[in-house]
Amino acid sequence: MPELGVGFKLFLVFLLIAATAFFVAAEFAVVKVRDSRIQQLINEGNKKALNAKKVTSNLDEYLSACQLGITLTALGLGWLGKPAVAVLFYPLLAQLQLTQGTISAISFVVGFSIISFLHVVVGELAPKTLAIQRAEKVTLWLSGPLILFYKALYPFIWVLNGSARILVRALGLRNISEHSESHSEEEIRMIMLQSHQSGEINQTELDFTNNVFLMTEKVVTEIMIPRPDMVCLYTNLSFEENLKIVQSEKYGRYPVCEGDKDHVVGYIHTKDLLDLCVDKSRSPSLLELIRKPLLVYEFTPLIDIMKKMQKERTQIAIVLDEYAGTAGLVTIEDILEEIVGEIQDEYDQDYSPITKLQPGHYLVDGRVSLADIAQELGIYLESEDVYTIGGWFMAHMQGPLTEGTSFEYKNNKFTVTETKSNRVMKIEIKEISENVNIDVP
Structure with missing residues (x-):
């Protein structure tokens, strides 16, 4: 076999370093790129994304191809690179009149250092950084050549990859392709x-x-309008009396009760009332307007109620307690407000459930949920049986409440400022110093 010239050897060294950079960039890019983005590009008609999808869907095989390519190029650089570079420095060192052994040793060290530097920096570190920062573009450009390399050396890759799988399974681990790509909620x-x-x-x-x-994560009890706050129409009232309630409250829908709020027979829409009022040919009757109510229980998740409302094509649901009595009602607007925030129409009055008086000093509506207190104020109030700040206060005091009733808990003083029929309507929360902290058991 004829001896290769130094120039040709250096050219091969350049090609081997470029090949190393190719395999390193491909390896990091296909791991970093998001499958969802590749699928989006496929849906948009990007042909290169088809090759990228094939690679990312078979990571075990193509990562093995990358590793084989990196190994082969490293061996090639060791075989050609160090001697070729060492030969370049040999004549310069010979002029120093050093011994043959010293010249050979220095040439080898210099050649080894230069090739190692180029291999690490140009062949690995730079391509790795590029692949991580431009994973999508690198994957699209390199997937096609990587597939060709994989097909050309398939027998070797199959043997190496199969051996690796046997070892991995013997260690009780899963292959890369078997790992779930789904993300948890926190992720x-x-x-x-x-x-x-x-x-x-x-x-x-x-x-x-x-x-x-x-x-x-919420259930309907946390956001429902409680029974005492429900505005209802009644079958035992005259049409005119019920109409006055509608004109006063200005809601779009009203539950209709037979006797009391534990006997909700349905609901009416104010549009139906308008039609009935306009038609003067007959006597108006509330009963003919009643629609069938959607009934849910107080611990039903909000997401399930929203699905039921969509299916039943209704925007209001009556919430029942464990004894089948009325616990409250919830509307689709109440559920949507959990996502988009407070929704106010033309008839809503300005209302702020949490009012900041001063830093560390708040006035809170008794119906505000404990979850909202934690999220908005950073005050975590633990309770398994109640969901509102008013209910939490009543559970801790365990007795009749009057305006001015207060206690201290976790560096905050809680004071009732407004009550109604033994219900806590407003609570003042004021931060206090730690040295007077008193925890209520």
Whole structure:
């Protein structure tokens, strides 16, 4: 076999370093790129994305191909690179009149250092950084050549990959392709937060996503309008009396009760009332307008109620307690407000459930949920049986409440400022110093 010239050897060294860079970039890019993004590009008609999908769907095989390519190029650099570079420095060192052994040793060290530097920096570190920062583009460009390399050396890759799988399974581990690519809720939240910090999504989109996750964890008791606050129409009242209630309250829908609120027979829509009022040919009757109510129980998840409302094509549901009595009602608007925030129409009065008086000093509606107290004020009030701040206060005091009743808990003083029929309507929360903290058991 004829001896290769130094120039040709250096050219081969350049090709081997370029090949190393190719395999390193491909390896990091296919691991970093998001499958969802590749699928999106396929849906948009990007032909290169088809090759990328084939690679990312068979990571075990193609990562093995990358590793084989890196190994082969490293061996080639060791065989050709170090001697070729050492030969370049040999004449220069010979002029120093050193011994043959010293010249050979120095030439080898210099050649080894230069090739190692080029291999690490140009062949590995730079391609790795490029692949991580431009994973999508690198994957699209390199997937086609990587597939060709895989097919050309398939027998070797099959043997090596099969041997690796046997070893991995013997250690009780799973192959890469068997790992789930799904993300947990906390991981999705972290991804969304990072996307917001990098400017990919805005604050509103981040808030909506977090609110959706919080909403799916809530049950209807946490957001329903409680029974005492329900505005109802009654079958034992005259049409004119019920009409006065509608004109006064200005809601779109009203539960209709027979006797009391434990006997909800349905609901009416104010549009139907308008039609009945316009028609002067007959005597108006509330009973003919009643629609069948949607009944749910107090511990039903909000997401299930929303699905039932969509299926039944209704926007109001009556909430029942464990004794089948009326616990309250919930509307589709109440559920949507858990995602998008407070929705107010033309007839809603300005209302703020949490009013900041001063730093560390708040006035809170008794119906505010403990989850909202934790989220808005950073005060975590533990309770397994109640969901509102008013209910939590009553559970801790265990007795009649009057305005001015107060106690201290976790560096905060809670004071009732307004009551109605033994219900806590308003609570003042004021931060106090730690040295007077008194925890109520």
